[in-house]
Amino acid sequence: MxxxxxxxxxxxxxxxxxxxxxxxxxxxxxAVFTPNFVNVSTMWNIIAQMTPIMxxxxxxxxxxxxxxxxxxxxxTLAFCSIILARMLQLGYPVLAAxxxxxxxxxxxxxxNGFMVSKMGIQPIILTIVMQMILRxxxxxxSEGKSxxxxxxxxxxxxxxxxxxxxxxxxIYVGIxxxxxxxxxxxxxxxxxxxxIGDNEKxxxxxxxxxxxxxxxxxxxxxxxxxxxxxxxxxxxxxVDPSIVGDLYEVDAIAATAIGxxxxxxxxxxxxxxxxxxxxxxxxxxxxxxxxxxxEISNIVKAFIILFSLYMRRESxx
Numbered sequence: 226m227x228x229x230x231x232x233x234x235x236x237x238x239x240x241x242x243x244x245x246x247x248x249x250x251x252x253x254x255x256a257v258f259t260p261n262f263v264n265v266s267t268m269w270n271i272i273a274q275m276t277p278i279m280x281x282x283x284x285x286x287x288x289x290x291x292x293x294x295x296x297x298x299x300x301t302l303a304f305c306s307i308i309l310a311r312m313l314q315l316g317y318p319v320l321a322a323x324x325x326x327x328x329x330x331x332x333x334x335x336x337n338g339f340m341v342s343k344m345g346i347q348p349i350i351l352t353i354v355m356q357m358i359l360r361x362x363x364x365x366x367s368e369g370k371s372x373x374x375x376x377x378x379x380x381x382x383x384x385x386x387x388x389x390x391x392x393x394x395x396i397y398v399g400i401x402x403x404x405x406x407x408x409x410x411x412x413x414x415x416x417x418x419x420x421i422g423d424n425e426k427x428x429x430x431x432x433x434x435x436x437x438x439x440x441x442x443x444x445x446x447x448x449x450x451x452x453x454x455x456x457x458x459x460x461x462x463x464v465d466p467s468i469v470g471d472l473y474e475v476d477a478i479a480a481t482a483i484g485x486x487x488x489x490x491x492x493x494x495x496x497x498x499x500x501x502x503x504x505x506x507x508x509x510x511x512x513x514x515x516x517x518x519x520e521i522s523n524i525v526k527a528f529i530i531l532f533s534l535y536m537r538r539e540s541x542x
Contacts, residue, residue, distance in 0.1 A: 284446030292490025306454035334447025338440030383459025422490025
């Protein structure tokens with residue numbers, strides 16, 4: 226009995242504070258062992274790099290909350306950013322191009338949600354297929370070549386820095402964090418997502434529109450991925466269809482899991498996801514700043530997902 230209590234206590238602590246604890250641990254380790262880490266610019270670099278993944282992760286948090294998953298987010302980002310870059314090449318106004326890719330992201334999400342909720346296709350299978358299709362389309366549209374971003378307005382949206390070197394991305398993070406938190410905590414959507422993730426049949430009997438909410442959260446994921454494509458293109462200055470957004474779904478899933486949203490579905494934890502994203506970016510920065518092969522960061526992130534699943538299993542035992 227005592228052992229079970231200890232397991233449950235550790236598991237509950239990890240679910241509530243795991244992302245913050247891991248982030249602070251990484252900060253401490255880097256402060257001691259990584260040269261030039263303790264610097265204000267380091268935090269600004271984390272913010273700048275985390276923004277596209279933060280947008281994807283907010284959408285992923287709601288999808289996972291319904292006990293679903295969206296493995297097509299990275300390819301949606303790639304496809305949308307390629308369409309954006311191509312439209313700008315052809316002389317379309319920035320706002321028109323952004324509007325088009327937001328519509329594309331919404332359509333992709335609606336399709337995913339409809340196929341999952343109405344047609345009964347397993348989310349993991351459907352979104353893997355969509356991942357391959359969208360990446361293929363991105364490569365086809367760009368002819369397999371990197372497309373430079375030469376539009377000064379779009380570039381300023383990704384590269385502008387305020388006084389003191391504060392990146393403009395801090396505004397984008399603040400906006401999505403606020404919007405995500407309001408949707409999860411202050412609006413009915415968060416409750417509906419939790420109800421579906423906890424018990425879909427019970428949610429249906431309680432009057433929750435399963436199909437409508439599922440389509441809505443996948444549409445949200447698609448729109449967030451499209452916005453992430455805008456931010457990625459603006460910051461990077463070029464879009465390579467083969468690598469842009471690659472494995473971003475891993476970061477988003479890991480950030481969501483360590484942030485306290487159960488991969489089995491349930492209450493979406495936006496604040497936890499925020500710290501989870503910061504943790505994922507900090508892992509990558511730690512690897513890079515210590516000249517460790519980049520592939521190691523993906524191994525670490527995979528273990529974080531496995532550990533999160535293990536802690537959930539223990540809490541249910």
